[in-house]
Amino acid sequence: MSHAHESNTKRIYVVLAILTIITTVEVALGIVKPAALHLHGVGTSWLNWIFIILTLVKAYYIAWAFMHLEGEKTWFRRAIVWTAVFLISYLLFIILFEGDYLNNTLAPLVKW
Amino acid sequence: MEANIAVNSDNKETWSGGTAKPFGASYGKMMMWFFIVSDALTFSGFLAAYGLTRFKFIDSWPIADEVFTHFPGLHGVHAPMYYVALMTFILIVSSVTMVLAVDAGHKMQQKKVAWYMFATIIFGIIFVGSQAWEWKNFIGGSYGAVKTTDNQILQFVKDGHQIALADFVHTERQDERVQHVRQNGLWFEDEPTVANYSVAQVQEAFKQDPSLQIRIQKLNPETKQKVVLSREESLVKLLTAKQVVEGANLHVNEYGNPIFADFFFFITGFHGFHVFSGIIINIIIFFNVVLGTYEKRGHYEMVEKVGLYWHFVDLVWVFVFTFFYLV
Numbered sequence: 001m002s003h004a005h006e007s008n009t010k011r012i013y014v015v016l017a018i019l020t021i022i023t024t025v026e027v028a029l030g031i032v033k034p035a036a037l038h039l040h041g042v043g044t045s046w047l048n049w050i051f052i053i054l055t056l057v058k059a060y061y062i063a064w065a066f067m068h069l070e071g072e073k074t075w076f077r078r079a080i081v082w083t084a085v086f087l088i089s090y091l092l093f094i095i096l097f098e099g100d101y102l103n104n105t106l107a108p109l110v111k112w
Numbered sequence: 113m114e115a116n117i118a119v120n121s122d123n124k125e126t127w128s129g130g131t132a133k134p135f136g137a138s139y140g141k142m143m144m145w146f147f148i149v150s151d152a153l154t155f156s157g158f159l160a161a162y163g164l165t166r167f168k169f170i171d172s173w174p175i176a177d178e179v180f181t182h183f184p185g186l187h188g189v190h191a192p193m194y195y196v197a198l199m200t201f202i203l204i205v206s207s208v209t210m211v212l213a214v215d216a217g218h219k220m221q222q223k224k225v226a227w228y229m230f231a232t233i234i235f236g237i238i239f240v241g242s243q244a245w246e247w248k249n250f251i252g253g254s255y256g257a258v259k260t261t262d263n264q265i266l267q268f269v270k271d272g273h274q275i276a277l278a279d280f281v282h283t284e285r286q287d288e289r290v291q292h293v294r295q296n297g298l299w300f301e302d303e304p305t306v307a308n309y310s311v312a313q314v315q316e317a318f319k320q321d322p323s324l325q326i327r328i329q330k331l332n333p334e335t336k337q338k339v340v341l342s343r344e345e346s347l348v349k350l351l352t353a354k355q356v357v358e359g360a361n362l363h364v365n366e367y368g369n370p371i372f373a374d375f376f377f378f379i380t381g382f383h384g385f386h387v388f389s390g391i392i393i394n395i396i397i398f399f400n401v402v403l404g405t406y407e408k409r410g411h412y413e414m415v416e417k418v419g420l421y422w423h424f425v426d427l428v429w430v431f432v433f434t435f436f437y438l439v
Binding site for chain 2: 008009012013015016019020023024026027030031038039044045048051052055058059062063065066067068072073075076079080083084087088091092095096098099100102103106107110111112
């Protein structure tokens with residue numbers, strides 16, 4: 001409530017524009033699927049990397065502007081963001097490696 | 113009791129004594145944030161499980177823009193992604209009206225808060241409705257396929273494009289199989305929906321049209337497209353068919369791996385349930401705004417708190433959208 005009387009209307013509309021543009025770009029890329037991005041890449045395709053990075057950018061704007069994390073006390077924000085980011089990264093690291101292992105082990109056994 | 117009151121009118125709002133609020137946040141807002149962190153971990157668990165399964169079947173996972181291709185009013189038009197893009201936009205707009213309501217609350221503009229809350233509720237309802245429509249199309253299916261004895265899904269291709277069973281199976285059904293309904297049962301029994309076509313019927317129609325081919329679940333890593341068998345291979349492969357599959361349920365679906373549909377139903381369902389609860393909570397807060405509860409209380413922090421929850425639902429959708437439809 002420390003920002004009780006200032007209006008953020010302009011910022012809100014700027015963020016709406018940013019989120020709309022990012023979503024449009026994502027959908028356009030998803031429909032066109034340029035071969036250079038879709039069929040090449042490190043780890044996964046470049047297209048997938050673009051999608052994941054754009055998603056994180058969108059998440060940043062929603063959390064910082066709409067959920068107003070940018071106006072909270074620094075350590076309150078960190079208590080929320082660092083906790084979530086650390087735990088989710090750890091979970092993904094373990095589980096996705098396991099998935100890759102399962103594929104390496106089981107895929108050769110499937111007869112198509 | 114004091115825990116339920118964000119800011120007391122006698123200025124004893126500091127949790128239970130003292131003068132400074134920890135982190136400058138009220139008890140209610142802080143707990144809403146901690147709930148959101150734990151809920152975010154729940155969703156991460158689901159999406160990570162989806163990731164594990166997808167990595168496990170990375171060489172045969174269904175291609176999303178071949179699955180979600182419908183748009184209201186455009187029958188038979190291949191429109192991948194447009195509808196879900198629209199849904200995403202609707203949810204983002206509802207987040208904007210929510211944050212505008214919070215903003216108006218800071219300025220104590222009761223009427224504006226009420227109108228923005230109302231708009232948020234309407235957009236939320238539109239989103240849930242859209243999700244129901246998406247489910248309807250997914251469950252109903254669009255092409256139909258057959259399942260083999262080793263549980264693979266075979267789809268049908270003509271001139272490089274997938275073709276629906278209805279477009280090439282024209283012969284009469286020979287096995288006289290009809291749906292068993294309760295009123296004909298000796299006991300109170302019925303059975304799952306019987307497919308429109310029998311396996312023999314599909315095999316016969318396939319033999320008659322030499323331009324038809326079969327597409328299997330396996331992906332070609334070079335082109336990232338499903339492998340299409342030659343005509344000869346197709347004829348041999350089709351002999352192993354044991355079930356005609358139309359649409360999707362938890363056991364089998366025409367798009368490929370059964371677990372793809374399971375995760376789709378579970379994760380979008382869990383998210384949809386969050387949206388639904390958000391709408392209910394928003395309606396309650398909307399009535400409180402209209403009745404002037406927060407005007408009397410002197411601040412609109414409750415609007416801010418439900419706003420946090422609503423934005424979180426939007427945040428989750430951003431990830432669901434990416435990992436189900438784009439990646």
